[in-house]
Amino acid sequence: MRRGLVLVHHGVGETDPSADPAHLVAGVGTLAAQLDWLAGRGYRFWSADELARRAAADGPPPGTAVLTFDDGLADGLSVAAPLLRDRGVPATFFVCPGLLGAQHELVAGPRGRLLSAEEARELGSLGFDLGAHSMTHPDLRSLDDGALAREARDSRARVEELTGRPCRTFAYPYGLFDARVERAVEAAGYEVAFAWRPGRWRRFAAPRLPAPVRRGGRRLALKLARSRLRR
Numbered sequence: 001m002r003r004g005l006v007l008v009h010h011g012v013g014e015t016d017p018s019a020d021p022a023h024l025v026a027g028v029g030t031l032a033a034q035l036d037w038l039a040g041r042g043y044r045f046w047s048a049d050e051l052a053r054r055a056a057a058d059g060p061p062p063g064t065a066v067l068t069f070d071d072g073l074a075d076g077l078s079v080a081a082p083l084l085r086d087r088g089v090p091a092t093f094f095v096c097p098g099l100l101g102a103q104h105e106l107v108a109g110p111r112g113r114l115l116s117a118e119e120a121r122e123l124g125s126l127g128f129d130l131g132a133h134s135m136t137h138p139d140l141r142s143l144d145d146g147a148l149a150r151e152a153r154d155s156r157a158r159v160e161e162l163t164g165r166p167c168r169t170f171a172y173p174y175g176l177f178d179a180r181v182e183r184a185v186e187a188a189g190y191e192v193a194f195a196w197r198p199g200r201w202r203r204f205a206a207p208r209l210p211a212p213v214r215r216g217g218r219r220l221a222l223k224l225a226r227s228r229l230r231r
């Protein structure tokens, strides 16, 4: 049986490459091809919340794929959500409640717009899972204990206000954390916190595979195979 995996995307949509120098926006066709590739290989899809409820200790079971989108870009609602709904695929959007309606620091132009509070609420009401990505997307390692605790706790509370549901999952901004950050996130009441790199499962340093932003299924297959060789 195929090993379970958690994928991380950021934006989805067509964009001028000069507006996206960090390659954070996947083409629509690329995301569609990845979903079709996974479905074609028999993967079933879980949200990160389902993973936290059912398999927090062990990670995604074989044959399970968890789709996550970091930063709360507005195209999560306008582009990704319809594509996911067409295929009946759940997903988790990690949002920064302190940055709702702002501009992404690395994506220029309209494609870099972040979800407003109303749009984040709508994404939740469509049945998508919202997780916390801190309030303001700092490198959490650089904060003092008080500020660190606020970033972790307040973002959980604000996401719960947006969705009306428990917020069990967190994603570290930039994938950066250390032992003190892990403890603060656990103390804030989360069940699972996600890093940004593949590796062994740990609840508060949960591995993810950055999904390729170009060329769909074949590139994903290659990346998966490589991440396994590196284990």
Ligand SMILES: [Zn+2]
Pocket (backbone or CB within 6 Å): 070, 071, 133, 137, 172, 173, 174
């Ligand atoms: Zn981020």
